[in-house]
Amino acid sequence: MSKAKGKAKQMKGKLKETAGDAMDDKRMQAEGSAEQMAGKAEEMASEAAGRTKKGMRRS
Numbered sequence: 001m002s003k004a005k006g007k008a009k010q011m012k013g014k015l016k017e018t019a020g021d022a023m024d025d026k027r028m029q030a031e032g033s034a035e036q037m038a039g040k041a042e043e044m045a046s047e048a049a050g051r052t053k054k055g056m057r058r059s
Contacts, residue, residue: 003050006043010036 017032019025 003043003046006039006046009039013039
């Protein structure tokens with residue numbers, strides 16, 4: 001997991017959601033929204049892992 005991959009997944013999800021809005025495709029909107037949430041979770045997990053590593057180095 002990496003922060004950059006999470007951000008990229010969020011951007012891809014936003015594009016998919018916007019395309020779904022434009023085409024009035026509810027399924028695509030939902031997929032885009034879900035992808036954004038997954039990207040945010042991945043980003044947060046990466047940040048938490050980084051903080052854990054940083055904290056372990058201080059001890």
